[in-house]
Amino acid sequence: MNLSLEITGLTKSYADSGFMLDNVSLAIPSGTIMGFVGENGAGKTTTIKSILNTVQIDSGTIRLLGKEMTDRDTALREDIGVVLDSANFSAILTPGKLAKVMRGIYRQWDQELYVRLTDKFALPMNRKIKEFSRGMTMKLAIAAAMSHHPKLLILDEATSGLDPITREEILEVFLEFVEDEHHAILMSSHITSDLEKIADYITFIHQGKIILTAMKDELIYDYGVARCTSDQFRRIAEGDRLAYRVKEHQTDVLVKDRRGFGQQYSGIMVDQVSIDEILLLLVKGEN
Numbered sequence: 001m002n003l004s005l006e007i008t009g010l011t012k013s014y015a016d017s018g019f020m021l022d023n024v025s026l027a028i029p030s031g032t033i034m035g036f037v038g039e040n041g042a043g044k045t046t047t048i049k050s051i052l053n054t055v056q057i058d059s060g061t062i063r064l065l066g067k068e069m070t071d072r073d074t075a076l077r078e079d080i081g082v083v084l085d086s087a088n089f090s091a092i093l094t095p096g097k098l099a100k101v102m103r104g105i106y107r108q109w110d111q112e113l114y115v116r117l118t119d120k121f122a123l124p125m126n127r128k129i130k131e132f133s134r135g136m137t138m139k140l141a142i143a144a145a146m147s148h149h150p151k152l153l154i155l156d157e158a159t160s161g162l163d164p165i166t167r168e169e170i171l172e173v174f175l176e177f178v179e180d181e182h183h184a185i186l187m188s189s190h191i192t193s194d195l196e197k198i199a200d201y202i203t204f205i206h207q208g209k210i211i212l213t214a215m216k217d218e219l220i221y222d223y224g225v226a227r228c229t230s231d232q233f234r235r236i237a238e239g240d241r242l243a244y245r246v247k248e249h250q251t252d253v254l255v256k257d258r259r260g261f262g263q264q265y266s267g268i269m270v271d272q273v274s275i276d277e278i279l280l281l282l283v284k285g286e287n
């Protein structure tokens with residue numbers, strides 16, 4: 001299996017805040033989308049900055065498209081499209097002028113594709129970016145990132161603040177992008193419904209540590225949450241629960257194999273579980 005991104009044993013600490021990315025490992029097979037989720041301050045952006053080599057890591061290896069990136073690696077930078085939530089283009093530019101700047105930077109700049117994407121996103125070519133709404137700026141950032149034909153797209157909260165219709169359009173573009181088996185996407189997002197729609201894998205990060213990576217289909221179709229009374233909860237073997245959370249009238253238990261669990265523990269109701277609820281149980285629950 002070809003990996004578009006492979007992070008092994010990444011450690012990065014910030015002396016000022018005491019935060020640390022602790023032995024983070026992550027692999028994205030080519031042709032797939034990895035969703036990256038975690039609460040505020042969990043370490044998603046720090047992981048992304050480490051991948052982009054914009055912060056200095058303490059230890060670990062990061063291979064992008066099979067290569068470790070050095071500061072001088074401009075060829076590899078062409079192959080990576082980046083959209084950060086703080087897209088800050090020079091406000092006096094227009095999308096038309098931005099294209100001229102991008103053409104100077106990226107050898108692979110594809111003006112036709114840029115025009116097609118900006119058209120699709122209904123962005124006016126000659127209006128100043130400073131007059132754009134947040135959604136328009138994000139759409140422009142996505143169009144610009146995709147128009148130099150990257151192989152790996154790294155998106156940090158790229159759809160946050162966008163309305164559902166715009167998000168749907170953008171997700172469609174991302175899905176088309178990974179139809180090419182040499183392409184891949186790492187997408188951090190708090191909008192887990194977007195990831196439920198398009199991600200192949202989901203990685204959960206909490207306090208700088210990866211707490212779970214799984215195929216999205218497994219999470220949606222196999223994982224479950226058992227709603228237990230306290231008597232039912234006591235019957236569950238420790239090895240059969242990933243995490244649990246005691247509430248006022250029931251205890252929620254995250255289980256890996258919903259159907260198997262249902263057969264083994266008859267009488268306990270087991271629901272399908274969303275990515276949000278998995279994150280909540282892993283982060284707020286006990287195990």
Ligand SMILES: Nc1ncnc2c1ncn2[C@@H]1O[C@H](COP(=O)(O)OP(=O)(O)OP(=O)(O)O)[C@@H](O)[C@H]1O
Pocket residue numbers: 014015016017018019038039040041042043044045046047
């Ligand atoms: N330059 C810095 N110096 C010191 N601490 C930092 C720095 N940048 C981030 N941090 C701290 O590192 C931790 C992780 O931040 P990070 O931005 O990676 O989280 P995140 O998962 O992207 O969060 P969010 O979902 O809120 O964007 C936070 O506690 C943050 O305060």
